[in-house]
Amino acid sequence: MQRVMKNDTVEVIAGNDQGKRGRVLQVVPESGKVLVEGVRYIWRHVRPSQKNPQGGRVQKEALLDASNVLVVCPSCDKGVKVSFQGEKAAKIRVCSKCGHEIRAQG
Numbered sequence: 001m002q003r004v005m006k007n008d009t010v011e012v013i014a015g016n017d018q019g020k021r022g023r024v025l026q027v028v029p030e031s032g033k034v035l036v037e038g039v040r041y042i043w044r045h046v047r048p049s050q051k052n053p054q055g056g057r058v059q060k061e062a063l064l065d066a067s068n069v070l071v072v073c074p075s076c077d078k079g080v081k082v083s084f085q086g087e088k089a090a091k092i093r094v095c096s097k098c099g100h101e102i103r104a105q106g
């Protein structure tokens, strides 16, 4: 089980986007990276394609290191460290501050 999961709301704790919150669009477990909606935009040059016949520049989110984000606890309403409780299939994520269960969304 990952500390950060898709559709979690996370808070950025380092870098230019520190303090920003967003929804996790994608988790890349192999590299420990996450893609967060609305955070760390970069301009990407794209070639003309069927979907985008003009090509040009599009704004896109860039991958962030998962260690630079904290999952937002709905009870504390801030970025918190996640602890795990239970075993295997019954394992759940809980807020390390208040013990509130942090459920995976969608």
Ligand SMILES: [Zn+2]
Residues within 6 Å of the ligand: 073, 074, 075, 076, 077, 080, 095, 096, 097, 098, 099, 100
């Ligand atoms: Zn909490």
